[in-house]
Structure formats: C-alpha cells, structure tokens
Ligand SMILES: Nc1ncnc2c1ncn2[C@@H]1O[C@H](COP(=O)(O)OP(=O)(O)O)[C@@H](O)[C@H]1O
C-alpha cells in the first residue's frame with residue numbers, strides 16, 4: 001500500500017519518461033522504477049497553491065473527447081455524505097470502447113464517483129446527489145430506473161479482491177445464477193469463456209470446484225474480473241484493482257486490461273501514474289472532489305493544461 | 319494475589335469436575351442397574367406394580383377363590399423424556415429460527431439507524447424475563463388460548479390432509495386385546511405449547527448472535543453481490559450463506575437453551591411420561607421430569623435414575639455449548655482475520 | 658485468437674424471471690419486517706399481561722404479611738417472607754460468588770498469559786454458563802442437602818453462587834482487559850508490585866463496568882427458580898436462619914401459580930410483577946451505566 005503511494009509520487013522526470021514510452025510493455029527497469037522510488041518530495045511552494053485556488057471551479061476538457069461517443073455521461077454531478085460534500089459539479093463523458101482512468105490524490109473522490117455510476121452509494125446512509133448521470137441515455141438517478149438491471153450492465157471490480165466463499169466455478173457463474181440460469185452447459189460455457197477472458201483458465205481449469213479462497217491474491221482479482229465479465233456488462237468499473245497486489249500480479253492484470261480493451265468500456269481508478277500511462281486512453285484528474293482536467297492520457301502527461309495537473313503528474317504533490 | 323486469583327480459576331474448573339463427578343456417582347446405581355437400556359426403554363414407573371398373575375394362556379390365575387397377584391419391580395427408561403426434550407426443542411427452533419434470522423436481517427440491513435438501539439434493547443430485555451414468568455404466562459394465557467381456539471382451529475384446518483389427522487389428532491390405545499382409536503383431547507398443555515413457549519424464550523439469544531454475525535459480514539462481500547445486480551434478498555441470502563457456520567452455532571446455542579429450560583416448560587407441557595406421536599399430546603422433558611419428581615423421589619433407585627437423567631441433560635448441554643461456541647467464535651475469528 | 662470470442666453473449670432478460678425476482682425480494686423484505694414486528698408484539702403481549710395482572714393484585718399486604726394458609730383468617734396473606742428470603746439468598750450467593758468469580762476473572766486477564774490454566778478455565782467458564790440450572794440444583798441437593806439432611810438456605814445460596822461465578826468471571830476478565838496497559842506500566846514503573854497494581858490501579862479503573870457485570874449476574878440469579886427447588890426448598894415463614902428450608906420469591910410464585918387456590922395465584926401475579934420490575938431496573942441501570950462507561954472509554958481513546 002505504502003509502496004504504491006510512493007510510486008505514484010515518483011520523481012518527476014521518470015513519470016514523464018514513462019508516458020513517452022510505448023504503452024503496454026514493461027521492462028524490468030520500469031518494474032524497478034515503480035517500486036524503487038524512495039526520494040522525499042519537496043513540499044509544494046506557495047505559487048502552486050495559488051494556482052490551485054485560481055482554476056478551481058471549471059473543468060478543462062480536451063477537444064479530443066468531443067469526437068468520442070459517450071456511454072456514461074456525467075453532468076454537473078455533486079454528492080454529499082451527510083453534510084460533507086465529496087463531489088463538486090463533476091462533468092465528464094466516458095467514451096465508448098475506451099479505457100479511461102481516474103487519477104488524483106487519496107480522498108479526492110475517485111471511488112465516490114465510480115460508485116455513483118452503479119449506485120453502490122445507495123447503501124450508505126445520508127448520501128445525497130445533485131446533477132445527473134446518464135447511462136445509454138437513461139438517467140441513472142431517476143426514480144423509475146431498474147437499479148438491478150443497471151448494475152448488471154456495469155460490472156465492477158473492487159480494490160481488494162472479494163471472491164465469495166464458494167467454488168471457483170460458482171463464483172464465476174454467480175451473475176447467471178442470480179438470473180435463474182440453471183442449464184449446466186450454458187453455465188460451463190460462460191465459466192470457461194469468462195475465465196479465458198480473464199487469463200485464468202489455464203491456471204484453474206483443473207480445480208474449478210475447489211474453493212476460490214485458496215487462490216493467490218492476483219488470481220482472486222482476476223477471478224473477480226472473470227465474474228464481472230460473466231455478467232456480460234457494457235462497462236467495467238475498476239477501483240484500484242491492483243493496489244492490493246504484488247508487481248507480478250499487477251502486470252498480469254494490466255495485460256488483461258489491454259485484452260479487455262475494445263470489448264468493454266473501462267473506467268479505472270488508479271493511484272499509480274505509471275499504470276495510468278501504460279494502460280489507458282484517457283485520463284481524468286481529480287482533486288478535492290473536483291474534476292480538474294480530462295483528456296487523452298498522453299497529453300495529460302506531456303502537455304497538461306492546468307498547473308495542478310502538471311504538479312500532480314510530475315509528483316509535486318500527492 | 320497470584321495465588322488467590324489462581325484459586326478462583328481452579329474453583330471454576332473444580333465446579334465442572336464436581337458437576338460431573340457428583341452426578342455420575344449419584345447416577346451410578348441406575349447406570350449399573352439398567353445400563354444402556356436406560357436410554358432406550360420407554361417405561362418410566364417409579365413404583366412397583368401389583369398385577370394379577372396370568373398363566374400361559376393369558377388367563378388370570380385364581381386360587382382359593384382369590385386372584386393371585388404378582389409384583390413387578392419399578393423400572394426406569396429415559397426414552398420418553400429424551401423424546402419430549404428433542405421434539406419440544408426442535409419445535410422451538412422451527413418457530414424461532416426463521417423469526418430470529420428475519421429480525422437479525424432487519425436490524426442489520428433495513429432498520430433505520432435511530433431505531434436499532436431501542437429495538438435491540440427490547441429484544442434483549444425479552445431474554446431477561448425469568449423463566450417462571452413465561453411459565454405463568456404460558457399456563458394462564460397461552461395454554462387456554464391454544465386449547466380453546468388455536469388447536470381446534472388447526473384441527474379443522476389440517477385434518478383433511480391425508481395422514482395428518484391420524485398423526486396429530488388421533489391416538490390409538492390398546493384396551494386389553496382391542497385397539498381403540500380415539501381423539502386426542504386438546505388440552506393446551508402439550509408439546510406444541512411447550513415448543514411455542516421455548517421458542518419465545520430462545521428468540522432473543524438467536525437473534526442477538528445472528529445479528530452480530532451478520533453485521534460482521536465484510537462490506538466487500540455485500541457490495542460484490544450487489545454490484546453484480548443481486549436483489550436485496552439475493553445479497554441477504556449470500557450474507558446468510560457467508561456466515562452459515564456461525565449462524566448454525568447461534569442455532570445450537572438456542573438448542574442448548576431450549577433443551578435445558580425448566581420452569582416454563584414444566585408449567586405447560588402436560589407432564590406425561592409417555593411417547594405419543596401427536597404434537598398435541600401432553601409430554602415430559604428431562605428437565606420437567608426432574609422438576610416434577612426429584613423432590614418426591616423416595617427410593618434410592620428412583621433418585622439415582624433421576625440423577626442419570628440430569629447427567630444426560632448435562633452432557634447434552636455441554637456438547638451443544640462446546641460445538642456452538644466453537645462455531646461462533648471460530649467463524650468470528652476467521653472473518654476478522656480476513657478483514 | 659479473435660478477441661470477440663472472449664465476449665460472453667448478451668443474455669436476453671427474462672421478464673417472467675424478473676417479475677419473480679421482484680416478487681421474492683419484496684416478499685422476503687416484508688417477512689423480515691414482519692418477524693421483527695411479531696417478536697416485539699410477543700414481548701408487548703407478555704409484558705402487558707404480566708404487568709396488568711400484577712398491578713391488579715398487588716397490595717400493601719403483599720409486602721407486609723407472610724403467607725397465610727388457605728382457610729385461615731387473613732389468607733392468602735403476603736409474600737414478605739419470600740422477598741426477604743430472596744434478598745438473603747442473593748446476598749449469601751454474592752458473598753461467595755462475586756469474590757470467586759472476580760478472582761477467576763482477574764486470573765484470566767492478568768495471570769493466565771503464560772499458564773496452561775488460562776485456556777481451560779476460560780472455556781469451562783463459558784460452558785458452565787450454559788449448564789441447565791436445574792442440574793445445578795441437583796448438584797446442590799446431592800452435595801449439601803443429602804449430608805445435612807434437610808433443604809436449607811445455604812444450599813440454595815451456593816447453587817445461585819454456582820450460576821454467578823462463570824458470569825462474573827467472564828465479565829470481570831473482559832472489563833479488566835479493557836484497562837490500557839499503560840496504566841499498569843505506569844504503576845509498575847513507580848515500583849508497585851503486580852498485586853498492588855491490580856488492586857489500586859486496574860480494578861478501580863474497571864470498577865464501573867465490573868459492577869455492571871455483577872448486576873447482570875444478580876439479575877440473572879434473582880429470576881432463577883429451578884436451582885432453588887431442591888436446595889433451599891420452600892417455607893411459609895419469615896426466616897433468617899439459612900440452616901432451615903428457605904423461602905424465595907420464585908419458588909413461592911411457582912408453588913402458588915401451579916396450586917389450586919385462586920387467591921394464591923393472584924399473589925403469584927403480584928410476585929411476578931415485583932420480580933420483573935427488579936430485573937428491569939437492574940438491566941436499565943446497566944444499560945445506562947454501560948453507555949457512560951463506553952463514552953468515557955471513547956473519550957479516553
Ligand atoms: N461512507 C462515507 N461517509 C462519509 N464520507 C466518506 C465516505 N466515503 C468516502 N468519504 C469521504 O469522501 C471523500 C472522497 O473519498 P473517496 O471517494 O473514497 O476518495 P478516493 O477514492 O479518491 O481516495 C473523502 O474525503 C472521504 O473521507
């Protein structure tokens with residue numbers, strides 16, 4: 001945990017170097033750079049803080065996004081936990097078929113925004129929302145939307161792997177089970193395809209009926225991805241899916257995200273700049289509950305338009 | 319201080335040793351006399367019996383114009399009270415477990431935050447009401463209610479179902495060589511009433527433990543099911559599944575309570591030492607047998623047999639408690655380690 | 658591999674199954690609410706009945722007179738002897754049960770860490786609190802009443818103490834464990850012995866919550882009937898001599914309510930009212946003090 005935080009704030013040049021590289025490949029040197037970062041950062045100077053205050057209220061959205069067709073449209077969305085406001089007028093469109101990452105310092109509201117999309121925040125008491133959020137043209141927060149169906153279209157992968165205490169097979173087909181699917185062959189087919197999709201099939205095909213709790217952390221997380229995929233969602237919401245995993249497992253999941261790209265629209269929260277740079281098409285930068293800047297990942301890293309974005313991307317504050 | 323404290327600890331251990339040793343010693347004559355048949359015989363007759371002696375053809379023997387009598391020694395078999403304890407406890411679980419789990423789910427997932435404290439307090443207060451109070455309520459309120467309204471109502475509602483009438487509402491008695499079928503008199507003092515009263519008494523403990531258990535289901539599990547599109551009930555079902563062994567422990571604790579409960583059940587179960595299949599027939603449990611007969615046991619063997627019943631009751635409750643605690647605590651430890 | 662083979666086919670939503678899901682969801686949600694309401698209704702029914710009957714039949718005589726046999730002038734009298742009897746029994750039981758239970762609890766929390774004795778004691782204390790109380794009564798009978806030759810107050814008090822000890826031991830342990838280690842270390846650092854630390858620092862710090870636990874144990878034994886039936890027995894007279902058969906509220910209620918006489922049954926209702934009132938008070942005090950103790954603990958943290 002500590003390590004990944006450190007890596008996110010890694011030395012400035014390196015982060016920029018990273019973004020200049022061809023995306024998916026990770027050399028051992030990169031691996032090292034992710035986890036070897038140990039330098040202390042300078043405290044932000046007063047000048048930066050002023051910049052923060054300046055462009056606080058408006059989101060800078062790059063033009064490249066205008067050509068994309070949105071799946072999820074977030075419009076002036078605010079969220080309150082009781083009296084505490086966690087999201088301030090967030091507006092962003094999640095482009096269809098692309099991988100979009102959300103970055104920003106801890107507590108800036110990334111998870112909150114992600115969990116608002118599939119309405120998992122409904123579970124928390126005293127949550128109030130303003131503004132709108134649409135999925136495929138439907139208002140997510142309208143009274144007559146079917147939340148159950150909505151969640152079936154929006155798969156979610158959590159920060160910590162959360163396999164259910166049942167067999168690997170039953171875990172994967174759980175979304176079908178709750179739909180009342182009983183046909184063995186259908187279940188088996190979906191199970192295999194989902195596990196293959198999650199690059200897990202070869203590892204577990206001989207022990208499908210053993211408990212999922214006996215798997216390694218990385219396998220469990222891929223199982224959770226397989227489970228989300230089994231529901232055949234349109235969008236995959238991922239909340240720091242690698243933060244609890246070791247580097248090798250992280251690499252596997254990143255490869256997997258590359259595989260899933262194109263099949264699904266992916267909205268991924270990450271704390272890890274390098275990961276964002278490597279795996280995503282678009283990046284949204286959030287700070288203190290606001291969406292500051294949103295644009296193509298490469299541009300966000302190389303020529304950010306906001307001071308705060310630059311400071312964050314180059315690791316000057318975190 | 320260390321020495322004194324050690325005395326305290328050792329006295330706790332000695333208490334259990336004393337229980338086992340004293341009861342085993344007291345039960346020894348009965349154990350020797352009846353062995354394992356004590357567990358399987360349904361004949362509980364503390365007094366010796368004088369009956370006319372019969373010859374090989376089953377005729378009464380008459381000598382000098384007088385019937386020749388023979389004396390049958392008393393005999394003790396615990397089967398009827400084991401049966402009564404088992405049936406009344408299981409009946410109590412059948413009534414109490416769904417209600418308790420439902421209430422626990424309500425408290426964990428539905429109840430407005432403001433009400434949780436008071437609802438929990440009220441349910442726990444139910445646990446503090448002494449057994450004797452439930453006994454009086456059962457005797458003077460529930461029993462007449464069942465006798466006059468509910469049991470006749472059930473009879474007219476259920477007896478058309480094949481088999482049910484014969485099972486619940488009729489009994490066959492041997493009168494000499496004839497087998498007579500008669501209606502079970504509905505008295506309101508029977509296994510069914512006993513099960514109901516026990517159910518009320520074990521509701522709080524099962525509810526409280528399963529509430530704690532369900533509250534400890536990791537958030538990630540619940541959100542995991544919901545994010546996949548599970549309904550409220552489907553995700554609740556997964557919560558129940560997730561904590562099934564601890565919930566089973568809660569049920570075991572309820573069972574332990576129900577099977578050892580004495581005063582209330584003594585006042586409503588009808589106190590009849592016979593095995594009858596009908597739930598509406600009076601019966602006897604181990605504890606009610608002790609409450610009824612122990613003070614009046616005049617012979618050595620009678621008292622010893624009662625002590626053996628107490629010993630069985632003790633061992634049973636020890637087993638239930640050990641298993642239950644192992645399940646509840648073991649599971650709790652596992653969940654907290656995983657979290 | 659063509660990536661499209663990785664994609665699961667979109668499942669057609671089955672309207673009928675969705676309807677079923679919505680129905681079962683509502684049904685079970687409703688059942689959960691209903692079961693809570695039912696339990697509360699049962700509680701209300703039991704309580705209201707017991708209270709209303711109790712209030713109808715309670716009178717000054719109840720507190721001032723002893724039982725007067727049926728047919729005698731002034732029958733049925735009152736239950737003062739039983740009230741006093743229960744008080745004395747609880748007092749005697751506390752004299753034995755509280756110190757022993759507290760000692761065991763102190764042992765469990767302060768001394769058991771590197772001793773083989775700890776785990777079995779804790780386990781046995783837990784298991785003992787689940788032993789049916791009638792069995793405890795029989796133990797008391799075999800152990801004391803048989804050698805002495807008659808039912809007596811001491812036997813009854815010891816049976817109650819037997820029930821108190823495991824409860825007091827486990828609550829003492831838990832409460833003493835909550836005392837921060839820094840308190841102990843501070844005291845030891847000042848040169849106090851371990852015993853002195855426990856007596857002067859640990860126990861006073863935990864005293865509020867230990868008293869709470871003791872009150873719960875008292876509430877529990879105050880309502881016990883079964884362990885007294887064969888040990889203390891019953892008596893119709895005001896007595897202060899525990900060597901004799903001893904009256905108690907619960908046994909008197911049992912005998913009255915299962916007996917044939919209407920006016921004695923009415924006394925029993927009044928007795929139940931007093932008993933429940935006593936237990937309710939103890940629980941209420943516990944609940945209030947527990948809140949205070951907890952908030953103090955949070956404030957300290
Ligand atoms: N359940 C909650 N109740 C109250 N405040 C919350 C809750 N969850 C998150 N918050 C607050 O909302 C803010 C955003 O949190 P979060 O979305 O988890 O941030 P991130 O995922 O970016 O680290 C934080 O300040 C956090 O304290």
Ligand SMILES: [Mg+2]
Pocket residue numbers: 110111112
């Ligand atoms: Mg987060």
